Amino acid sequence: MTELSSAPVALLSVTDLHVNFTSRWPQEPNIDVLRGVSFQLHRGERVALVGESGAGKSLLATSIIQLFDTSARIRHGSVEFEGQDLTQLKPKQLRQVRGRRIGMVFQDPMTNLNPSLTLEQQLLQCILSHRKISRAEARLVALHKLRQVHIPAPETRMRQYPHQLSAGQLQRVTIAMALALEPALIIADEPTSALDVTMQAEIISLLTHLCHNNGVTLLLISHDLSLVAHASDRCLIMYAGQIVEQGQTKSLINDAQHPYTQNLIRALPQMSQPGKTLYQIPGQMPLGHELGTQCAFANRCQHAFEDCWTQQPVTSITHDREVSCHLLNPATVAIQSAESEP
Amino acid sequence: MTQTLLSINNLYKTYQAPNQNGAWWGLQKSSYISAIDGLTLNINRGETLCVVGESGCGKSTLARLVMGLEKPDAGTISYQNTEISSLSAKARMSYRKRMQMVFQDPYTALNPRHTVLHALVDPLLYQQPNLNRQQAIDQAMAQLLAVGIDPVLAQRFPHQLSGGQRQRVNIARALMVEPEFIVADEPLSALDVSIQAQILNLLAQLQAQQQLTYLIFSHNLAAVEHMADRVAVMYAGRVCEIASREQLFSRPQHPYTQALLAASPQIYTAPTKHHRLVGDVPNRIPLSHLQQGCSLQDRCPQAIETCRHQTPKLVPLTTQHAVACHHVQQTSSQGNDHEH
Numbered sequence: 001m002t003e004l005s006s007a008p009v010a011l012l013s014v015t016d017l018h019v020n021f022t023s024r025w026p027q028e029p030n031i032d033v034l035r036g037v038s039f040q041l042h043r044g045e046r047v048a049l050v051g052e053s054g055a056g057k058s059l060l061a062t063s064i065i066q067l068f069d070t071s072a073r074i075r076h077g078s079v080e081f082e083g084q085d086l087t088q089l090k091p092k093q094l095r096q097v098r099g100r101r102i103g104m105v106f107q108d109p110m111t112n113l114n115p116s117l118t119l120e121q122q123l124l125q126c127i128l129s130h131r132k133i134s135r136a137e138a139r140l141v142a143l144h145k146l147r148q149v150h151i152p153a154p155e156t157r158m159r160q161y162p163h164q165l166s167a168g169q170l171q172r173v174t175i176a177m178a179l180a181l182e183p184a185l186i187i188a189d190e191p192t193s194a195l196d197v198t199m200q201a202e203i204i205s206l207l208t209h210l211c212h213n214n215g216v217t218l219l220l221i222s223h224d225l226s227l228v229a230h231a232s233d234r235c236l237i238m239y240a241g242q243i244v245e246q247g248q249t250k251s252l253i254n255d256a257q258h259p260y261t262q263n264l265i266r267a268l269p270q271m272s273q274p275g276k277t278l279y280q281i282p283g284q285m286p287l288g289h290e291l292g293t294q295c296a297f298a299n300r301c302q303h304a305f306e307d308c309w310t311q312q313p314v315t316s317i318t319h320d321r322e323v324s325c326h327l328l329n330p331a332t333v334a335i336q337s338a339e340s341e342p
Numbered sequence: 343m344t345q346t347l348l349s350i351n352n353l354y355k356t357y358q359a360p361n362q363n364g365a366w367w368g369l370q371k372s373s374y375i376s377a378i379d380g381l382t383l384n385i386n387r388g389e390t391l392c393v394v395g396e397s398g399c400g401k402s403t404l405a406r407l408v409m410g411l412e413k414p415d416a417g418t419i420s421y422q423n424t425e426i427s428s429l430s431a432k433a434r435m436s437y438r439k440r441m442q443m444v445f446q447d448p449y450t451a452l453n454p455r456h457t458v459l460h461a462l463v464d465p466l467l468y469q470q471p472n473l474n475r476q477q478a479i480d481q482a483m484a485q486l487l488a489v490g491i492d493p494v495l496a497q498r499f500p501h502q503l504s505g506g507q508r509q510r511v512n513i514a515r516a517l518m519v520e521p522e523f524i525v526a527d528e529p530l531s532a533l534d535v536s537i538q539a540q541i542l543n544l545l546a547q548l549q550a551q552q553q554l555t556y557l558i559f560s561h562n563l564a565a566v567e568h569m570a571d572r573v574a575v576m577y578a579g580r581v582c583e584i585a586s587r588e589q590l591f592s593r594p595q596h597p598y599t600q601a602l603l604a605a606s607p608q609i610y611t612a613p614t615k616h617h618r619l620v621g622d623v624p625n626r627i628p629l630s631h632l633q634q635g636c637s638l639q640d641r642c643p644q645a646i647e648t649c650r651h652q653t654p655k656l657v658p659l660t661t662q663h664a665v666a667c668h669h670v671q672q673t674s675s676q677g678n679d680h681e682h
Contacts, residue, residue, distance in 0.1 A: 052534045065406065166395070167552065196396040197561050223534045224608040226564070267539040268609060270570040274505035274587060277546065278539040284504065321559060 010080075011184060011217050012039035012064070017077035019063050024071070028104055030285060033059050035296075037079070041185065046208055046218045048228035050053075050264070051238035054285055057221045058263035060238070061187045065098045083182065096270065100130045103216075104176030105188040105207070109170035113162040120158040127180050145176040148232050149206060151174040168199035175207060185217045192227070204231045224263055229253055240285050247321035259301045259325045295326065303327055344386040347555050348408070353381045353417035355403055369637075377403040377476060378414070379637075381578030382656070390549065390556040392566040393575035394602065399466070401559040402446075404576070405527045408557065410434055421523075433475045442516035444526040448508035448533075452500040458511050459496040466518045470538050482518065488547050488551075489514040489544060506537035513544065517552070525557045530565055537564075542569055563606040568593050572662075575599045578637035581656060585663040595665045597642045636668065 019034040025168045027032055033056045041047055046055045051057050054265055060067040064079055064086065081219040098104075123142040124135065139158075146154035149172040153248070171191060177184050188207060190308065192200040204220075208231045211218040222228050228235065228249065235249040237258065245258040256262045265271060266279040283300040295301070298308040305326070355378040377400045385391050395401050404410045408419060410426065419427040426437050445451035447569060453462055462482035481491045481544060489510045500508055509529065516524055529545070530538045548554060560566050566573060567587060573583040575598060583596040594600045636642070636649040646669055654666040659674060 052536055081404060174653075196604040197602060198396055201607070224607065225535070226607040229609045230609070264536065265609065267536050267565040267652050269539070269542065269562075270609060272568070274568050278543050280539040280543060281536050 002024055011043045011082065012041040014039055014060075014079045015078050015080070015081065017060075017063060019059060019068070019072055021071050022073055032075075032340050033072075033241050037238075037241070037243055039243055039246060041219060043184070043217055044212070044215050046211060046232045048232035048235045049219060049221045049238060050223065050228060050235060052223060054286055057223075057238055058189055061104075061189050061219065061221055062174050065104070066094060067098070067101050067104075067148065070181055075303075081306055096130075099126065099183070100181050100182050101185065103181065103183040103186040105171075105174050105178050105186060105191045107190040108194045109167055109174050110123070110162065110194070112174055115162050118161055119165075123158070123173075123177055123180065126177050126189065130241070141180060142176070143268060145180045146173070148174045148179065148210060149173070151176070161285045167195055168203065169194060171203055173207070175203070175210070179210060179214065179216070183216060185219065186211060186243065186322040187219045187221070189221045190223070190235050191220070193223075200227070208232075225253065226270065237264070239262040240287075240291070242296060242324065243322075244297065244325070245323045246319070251320060257321060257328060258297075259327070260302055261296050263300075276311055276335060283333050293336070295324075344389075346384050347387040348385040348557070349409070349420045350381060350404075351384040351418045351420070353378050353404075353407065353419065354415045355400075355407060355412065356415050364492050367642065368446070377579055378407065380417075381576075381580055383574060383581060383584070385555060385557055387522075387555055388553055388570040390569055392556060392558045392560055392570035393573050393574045393576055394559075394561055394563060394566055396561065399570060399576045400579040400626055402527055403523050403574060403579075405557075405559055406444065409441060410438070426656045435469075435556070439519045440521050441523045441525065442521040444509075444518065444524060444529050445532060446528040448505060448512050449500070449637055450582075451512050451680050452508060452515075454500055457497050458486070458491075458503070462496075462515050462518050463513065464512060465515060469519045482514075485512075485514045485518055488517070488548070490540075505533055506540055509533060509541055510538075511568075512545065513541075513548070518550065520552075523555045523557070528558065530558055530562055538565060545569065545673075563602060575602065580636070580637070580666065582654075582666045583664070586655070589660070593663075595659065595663070595670045596667045597644050597669070598638055646672070648672075 006305055015038050017034050017037040020030045020032045022030050037060060049060065059068060061109075063072070063074060064081075065087065066074070067127060071334055074087050077087070081097065082084065082101065086094065089097070089212060115121070120139070122143065124138050126206070127133070127138040127141055134271045145152050146157065151157050151169060151172055157165065160202055160326065165173070166230065177196060192203050195203060203228065206221070210216070218234055220228055232249045235246065235252050236243050237245040239260050244321065245252065245256070246262050252261065252267065261278070272278050274289065281300055286299065293311055295304070295308040295313050298304045301308065307326045313326045314329065315322050315324045316328045354376065356374045358374055374419070381404065381454045383449065388668045389521075389623065393401055393404065403412065406428070407414050414427050416427050421441070422435055424433060429437070431442040456464070459475075459479065459482055462485060465479045466478050466481060467475075467501060484495065486493050486496060491507060491510050491514065493586045495503065496632045504510065530541060533541060545556065546569060549556060558569070570587045572584065573587050574581050575590075576582065577598050583590065583599045585596070590599065593604070595604055635651045636645070636654050652668065654668050656664045656666040657671055658664040667669070
């Protein structure tokens with residue numbers, strides 16, 4: 001145990017992952033959505049993945065367990081989870097990992113559950129397809145998990161259909177379902193964007209506490225930095241299929257290094273005086289195939305200079321932060337400080 | 343001098359609920375859900391009134407009632423002192439031109455088989471049949487420029503636009519007939535944070551240019567704090583607190599408002615555990631009369647005995663602040679007694 005903690009082995013390590021969508025029409029280009037994503041998740045961590053829609057957040061989440069559309073293809077890279085490379089597994093082996101070791105909580109609980117089956121049927125189906133236990137035992141597991149997510153009167157709720165529960169309660173059920181098989185990792189893809197503010201706060205705190213108490217690693221995907229600010233230990237900022245900045249959430253929010261992260265924080269309505277014009281990030285996120293060798297953020301960045309248009313930034317690593325930006329490149333920093341000194 | 347543009351007076355709307363016991367053959371009495379339960383609200387000309395509340399509190403029903411998409415069961419909605427809720431469809435036409443709506447989900451609010459131009463020209467030609475088609479197209483192009491959309495996109499279909507662009511087209515469509523009053527039902531909820539900023543700025547800019555009055559429904563409190571002049575908090579079909587923006591965000595009085603503010607995520611300050619509400623918005627079934635008194639009583643940490651059997655009324659605390667809560671009214675009257 002002490003050996004493990006002194007040299008922590010990553011639970012999940014994604015290395016240089018490239019995923020593209022192949023087009024049906026030969027004249028249309030293949031669209032690279034993930035363009036070299038690398039990150040690691042350690043056991044028991046709560047990590048947030050933040051970015052605009054179209055940045056590839058959901059595709060990254062589904063690429064880990066290969067739940068994506070048939071037109072998507074992993075072109076390059078590896079996804080190592082508990083010592084095995086998931087990209088090399090056969091479909092049957094992959095099914096042992098999905099749900100069993102990696103649980104998913106999806107965005108909209110209304111469409112995530114089958115409307116024509118009772119919650120009991122769905123929970124038992126999920127448990128029994130992975131564990132060799134009797135129906136009665138599985139039912140006890142399901143009830144226990146429903147109690148953990150604070151569903152009142154779980155015995156009666158189990159017999160009901162999804163439409164008889166409110167959205168907040170349904171999202172609790174999907175969390176219970178994800179936890180039922182005691183996975184090592186839970187991926188929550190915008191678990192609260194279909195919910196209200198009060199319910200949102202409750203679900204996020206429930207999810208983070210349950211994962212913490214059960215020693216489950218959580219990958220929380222969101223587009224709202226203020227939501228994950230207090231619900232995660234580490235934060236990955238994603239832009240145009242790449243992770244542009246990662247670090248401890250607190251220090252990342254207080255001292256954002258990448259211009260995109262800085263702008264993302266500045267654009268929050270909380271950050272400006274009521275009634276004043278809000279800061280807005282100019283322009284739009286480019287698609288992967290439109291980019292040559294330039295930095296993906298160059299066309300929206302107020303600090304962009306020559307290098308940004310000619311070459312991809314390299315990731316510079318300091319003690320707790322990884323940032324892909326030319327501004328933080330030691331060579332650039334040296335030149336700029338030399339220019340500003342005389 | 344503030345002038346009242348729209349006034350809603352003691353409005354009621356009840357929907358028939360599907361029977362919970364599964365008695366589909368109609369032998370049992372069906373139950374009713376009162377979506378709007380005696381709501382009173384005034385909107386002044388030129389202001390932005392934001393209505394906040396959880397889903398199920400009747401926000402969308404109120405929007406539909408104001409726009410005349412539903413008829414109220416009782417109560418009145420007056421537009422510049424003319425009652426409009428009981429008008430016939432034909433008599434209502436002239437008001438439809440003055441009041442327009444921006445719908446929640448920009449993906450479903452546009453017809454997928456109509457181009458952007460088609461979507462914009464249609465309402466204009468419907469309201470002004472004498473208009474020459476070319477004039478209508480010119481106006482549509484001007485409107486697209488006004489909401490910051492490249493006119494090149496006019497021939498595109500909705501699926502070829504991004505979420506932010508679609509919401510801009512929705513706003514442009516609402517503005518085509520030059521209305522003075524805009525109802526927006528959750529205009530930001532389907533959008534990203536960075537796009538939200540663009541739409542908020544656009545709404546503010548259009549309001550300044552065209553002297554628009556906004557009634558905006560939202561549960562995004564950060565955005566509400568940014569754009570509202572006054573804020574009404576709705577719970578279970580009633581207004582439970584209404585105040586100017588500064589008053590509401592600096593001194594929220596109603597326990598429900600306090601809980602909403604506490605639940606709103608803040609980037610630098612950690613969320614507080616006080617004021618947290620448990621449970622859901624109650625199903626408001628008046629026929630069963632299970633619930634007397636304040637509709638928040640089961641979830642409220644400050645509920646007192648009066649809350650169990652008496653429905654609180656909206657009572658003004660100051661000129662700009664009114665609250666419907668027994669607890670607040672009691673403590674504030676005690677405070678006044680001490681002063682005397």
